[in-house]
Amino acid sequence: MTRARPTLTRYYDVALAPEAWRDAGCVTADDFLVLQDVMNLLAAEGTPYERGMGPHSVTVAGLEVHYTRDDVARTLTLHRVVRALEQPGSAY
Numbered sequence: 767m768t769r770a771r772p773t774l775t776r777y778y779d780v781a782l783a784p785e786a787w788r789d790a791g792c793v794t795a796d797d798f799l800v801l802q803d804v805m806n807l808l809a810a811e812g813t814p815y816e817r818g819m820g821p822h823s824v825t826v827a828g829l830e831v832h833y834t835r836d837d838v839a840r841t842l843t844l845h846r847v848v849r850a851l852e853q854p855g856s857a858y
Contacts, residue, residue, distance in 0.1 A: 778840045778842045780843075783843055793847060801831065
């Protein structure tokens with residue numbers, strides 16, 4: 767079943783660094799949809815709790831997303847997507 771996505775006004779463009787393309791290609795289709803939703807939300811809202819270029823990270827739905835923000839160019843650059851640790855001491 768396809769879910770409808772709400773339309774958000776994007777304040778930032780989203781770019782993927784070369785290493786992020788590899789990471790994004792390794793996630794499941796469902797996780798990729800979550801990743802898209804997270805980046806679209808960040809593009810619309812920015813990072814209100816974290817100032818400066820970064821690096822910044824956010825963990826959602828078991829994915830840890832690392833990115834930088836360029837306020838002048840209004841660009842978020844995704845650098846890494848990794849599986850968040852389930853428990854302390856567990857592997858990715």
